[in-house]
Amino acid sequence: MFWPPTVIAVLLAVRQLLLDHNGHLEWFGRDDVYAISMFAALPIGFAGARRADKNSRSSAFLLGACLLAGCLCLAVMSQGISLPESLLSITIARALLSCLTAFAVANLCVAIASPQPIPQLEPNAIRAGQGGPQVWPSWAWLLFGTATIAIPATYTHSAAESLEKKLQESLSSNRVALAWKQCWQLRRFDPSVTTADSDLATLEGNLHEQKARLESVVQQPLPRNLTIAMIGRRITTLVQLDRNHEALGWIRPMMSGRHFQAISLDFYGLCQQRLDQPSESLRGYERSLQHWQRQADSPGKLKAMSSAYKGIAFAARQLGNRRLEEEAYQALVQLAPTAEHHFLLATCYKEHQKTSLAAENAQLAAQLDPTYAEQAQSMLAQLSRDHFSCFLVPR
Numbered sequence: 001m002f003w004p005p006t007v008i009a010v011l012l013a014v015r016q017l018l019l020d021h022n023g024h025l026e027w028f029g030r031d032d033v034y035a036i037s038m039f040a041a042l043p044i045g046f047a048g049a050r051r052a053d054k055n056s057r058s059s060a061f062l063l064g065a066c067l068l069a070g071c072l073c074l075a076v077m078s079q080g081i082s083l084p085e086s087l088l089s090i091t092i093a094r095a096l097l098s099c100l101t102a103f104a105v106a107n108l109c110v111a112i113a114s115p116q117p118i119p120q121l122e123p124n125a126i127r128a129g130q131g132g133p134q135v136w137p138s139w140a141w142l143l144f145g146t147a148t149i150a151i152p153a154t155y156t157h158s159a160a161e162s163l164e165k166k167l168q169e170s171l172s173s174n175r176v177a178l179a180w181k182q183c184w185q186l187r188r189f190d191p192s193v194t195t196a197d198s199d200l201a202t203l204e205g206n207l208h209e210q211k212a213r214l215e216s217v218v219q220q221p222l223p224r225n226l227t228i229a230m231i232g233r234r235i236t237t238l239v240q241l242d243r244n245h246e247a248l249g250w251i252r253p254m255m256s257g258r259h260f261q262a263i264s265l266d267f268y269g270l271c272q273q274r275l276d277q278p279s280e281s282l283r284g285y286e287r288s289l290q291h292w293q294r295q296a297d298s299p300g301k302l303k304a305m306s307s308a309y310k311g312i313a314f315a316a317r318q319l320g321n322r323r324l325e326e327e328a329y330q331a332l333v334q335l336a337p338t339a340e341h342h343f344l345l346a347t348c349y350k351e352h353q354k355t356s357l358a359a360e361n362a363q364l365a366a367q368l369d370p371t372y373a374e375q376a377q378s379m380l381a382q383l384s385r386d387h388f389s390c391f392l393v394p395r
Contacts, residue, residue: 006112010068010105011038014097017075024181026078027093029188033159037098037152044144045102049110057111064107071100085191085201091156095149102148160189167195176214177241180207214241228261235267244271255287262291266304269311278318285311306336313348322352333361339369346379355383 015034018026028034049060074097084090163186170179186193187200195203214237222230231250238247248271254264269284289308292301313328329345346361359380366376 006109007042007105010101010108011035014038014071014075014101017072018078020079022184024184025188026083027090027097027188029185030159033094033152033156033189036155037094038101040151041095041098041102041148042105044099044141044148045104045106046109047140047144048103049106060107061111064104064109064111067100067104067107071097071104074100083187083191087190087192090188090191091149091153094152098152099148156189160186160193163189164193164195171195174240175242176207176210177243180204180211183207211241218243232261232263239267239271242274244274247271262288262304265291266307266311269308269315273311273314276318278315282312282315282319285309285315302336306332306341309335310344313344317348326352337368339365339372342368343372343375346376350379350383355386359383 015025015031018028018034020026025031025034028037049064078093078097084093163182167179167182167186170182183195183200183204186195187204191200193200198206217237218234218241222234231254235247235250238244238250248268251264251268251271253259254261255268265284265288269281269288272278272281272284285308289305289312292304292308295301309328309332313325313332316322316324316328325348326345329341329348333341333345342361343365346358346365349355349358349361362372362376362379365372
């Protein structure tokens with residue numbers, strides 16, 4: 001069976017040529033979108049290869065080679081072609097490359113895998129209404145063509161919605177490097193999206209400049225006589241760039257001993273959270289909470305404890321510890337009953353199927369801050385739908 005290796009080899013070759021100098025996929029943005037687009041086009045590619053009128057394997061191979069050269073050239077050209085700034089244009093560009101690649105793959109597979117010369121179709125076999133083993137009805141072509149465009153478009157639309165939310169989260173948490181990558185990908189999914197009161201092209205440029213500026217700061221050597229402020233700035237910069245392993249190298253010496261700095265515990269929990277190490281993240285945030293509980297009341301203590309409770313709740317969710325997650329958010333609300341914290345608790349209750357408590361805290365968040373009103377109404381509407389009765393949700 002030569003088909004799978006041939007398909008994989010061609011798809012990998014095209015993907016390699018689509019990569020820019022940062023290792024990102026032009027036009028497609030992510031590997032999953034690329035894979036969905038290519039595999040959705042394969043049925044029409046193989047249908048077209050079987051329908052083509054070829055006299056020999058050599059002609060099929062020649063056609064496949066020409067199509068392959070065309071799709072490789074198009075992939076190379078993607079680096080020099082400015083990105084279309086409309087959803088329709090980028091969708092057509094992806095579909096064009098996918099179809100060209102699929103036809104190339106199909107013809108090469110047919111040429112390589114056929115043990116006998118490809119038979120010439122008899123004229124009677126392709127007349128309207130005659131049918132035959134190599135004839136496809138019109139509805140089949142329509143189905144294949146629709147799938148080639150509709151499946152990737154639907155998947156990309158869903159991925160764009162999810163990525164837009166993640167981009168907002170990255171911007172709010174000042175994760176510059178991650179936000180730039182997400183913005184770059186979102187432009188390939190849907191260039192028409194606007195976020196943070198800016199179009200994606202402008203935002204991508206601003207984030208790239210900020211990222212380059214932070215990287216230049218990190219590359220500068222530090223003086224021998226380091227101060228805590230210098231170390232703190234270096235850690236903050238590394239965290240913004242999501243270089244969390246490097247940041248931990250600076251954080252660990254300050255977590256105990258004579259160089260102890262309380263903020264290092266919070267940063268430790270944050271870095272471990274971003275490295276998908278919930279147990280270590282929980283340990284860092286719990287140590288931070290224990291430290292600040294022993295300190296005198298101050299605005300700094302309130303901020304640090306709030307951050308610790310949020311970190312504990314997030315780690316508990318990743319670990320599947322619902323009780324600890326709820327307790328952390330409940331303590332957070334008791335410590336600082338803000339609209340944000342009530343809404344976090346409402347979200348927690350919603351995920352745990354505690355409808356009344358979720359609705360109650362969502363309404364409190366909207367009362368404390370009108371900017372949460374729209375989110376609260378959306379949550380209440382979803383709770384009513386999910387539980388089949390508005391009477392379960394207090395109004």
